[in-house]
Amino acid sequence: MDWGMKNRMSKIIKSDGKTVMLAVDHGYFMGPTTGLENIKRTVAPLLEYADTLMLTRGALRNYIEGDVDIPIVLRVSGGTSILNKNLLHEGITTSVEEAIRLNASGIAFSILVGADFERDTLLAFSQIVDEAERYGIPTLAVTAVGKGLERDARYLSLATRIGAELGARFVKTYYCEDDFERVVETSPVPVVIAGGKKVDELAALKIAYKAVSAGAAGVDMGRNIFQSDSPVGMMMAVKSIVHGGKNPEEAYEIYNSHR
Ligand code: R5P
Numbered sequence: 001m002d003w004g005m006k007n008r009m010s011k012i013i014k015s016d017g018k019t020v021m022l023a024v025d026h027g028y029f030m031g032p033t034t035g036l037e038n039i040k041r042t043v044a045p046l047l048e049y050a051d052t053l054m055l056t057r058g059a060l061r062n063y064i065e066g067d068v069d070i071p072i073v074l075r076v077s078g079g080t081s082i083l084n085k086n087l088l089h090e091g092i093t094t095s096v097e098e099a100i101r102l103n104a105s106g107i108a109f110s111i112l113v114g115a116d117f118e119r120d121t122l123l124a125f126s127q128i129v130d131e132a133e134r135y136g137i138p139t140l141a142v143t144a145v146g147k148g149l150e151r152d153a154r155y156l157s158l159a160t161r162i163g164a165e166l167g168a169r170f171v172k173t174y175y176c177e178d179d180f181e182r183v184v185e186t187s188p189v190p191v192v193i194a195g196g197k198k199v200d201e202l203a204a205l206k207i208a209y210k211a212v213s214a215g216a217a218g219v220d221m222g223r224n225i226f227q228s229d230s231p232v233g234m235m236m237a238v239k240s241i242v243h244g245g246k247n248p249e250e251a252y253e254i255y256n257s258h259r
Contacts, residue, residue, distance in 0.1 A: 004136025008105045009169060011071040012052050012138065013190055013217055018242045021192060022050035022235070023222035025075040025108070027059060028093070030082055035226035039063035042226050049235040054108055054220060057094050071105035073140060076128060077121075088144045089117045091124045096131040107132055108140040108172070113159040115146050122166060129167035138169035140220075142194075145174065153179035157186045164189045172220045175211040190217035195224035201234060201255050205248040208241050218242045233258030
């Protein structure tokens with residue numbers, strides 16, 4: 001791995017091989033979703049507990065101060081909204097040049113394996129990987145899951161492996177109960193999990209714990225943090241699992257004590 005790539009990856013995935021990524025990029029297809037009406041207000045108290053902030057260029061420029069000391073993973077795909085039947089039929093929305101201008105440590109692009117339009121997302125993904133690699137910028141493949149697709153180990157390992165084979169330096173996928181170890185073991189690059197829709201706090205912490213115990217490099221979590229009644233408590237609780245080796249019940253106590 002070239003020095004620039006290695007250095008950027010080390011900013012995202014810490015020396016213990018783990019990361020807590022705070023995802024607030026949802027507005028690129030969901031608009032002002034609950035908890036992100038004002039990203040500045042939501043994110044400011046959370047930054048000190050996150051290893052990485054994942055968001056769009058518009059959110060970064062308009063809501064985040066220029067002097068923050070946190071690595072940015074820039075969302076560079078999009079093109080459809082929640083109103084569209086073909087949600088997640090995404091292409092490149094932000095260039096690598098723009099990512100460099102914004103001093104991003106990495107970029108994130110959604111692929112949708114199994115959709116009728118999978119080819120479009122996979123080719124656009126490969127194109128941006130080519131450009132990002134030229135400048136030593138790691139690409140995160142976000143394995144989106146569309147309607148009618150099962151979030152099981154068979155599907156998630158397929159999508160994760162395809163992302164890695166096409167050049168992702170790390171992959172975001174979902175936790176699954178059937179055989180998440182297989183998803184991690186068959187990926188040649190680190191795997192992080194999305195939190196998914198808001199569930200109760202203990203359930204979200206259990207998902208993070210099981211994913212990390214099965215070998216995930218951490219989480220790229222959004223709604224289960226910023227839609228919690230205590231986003232700071234949840235950030236601290238998730239961090240205690242990912243970096244601190246706490247179990248879900250111990251982490252829940254941390255969350256509870258910050259409500
Ligand atoms: C999804 O399209 C976005 O990339 C989100 O950042 C990602 O799904 C993680 O957020 P959440 O934990 O809310 O699922």
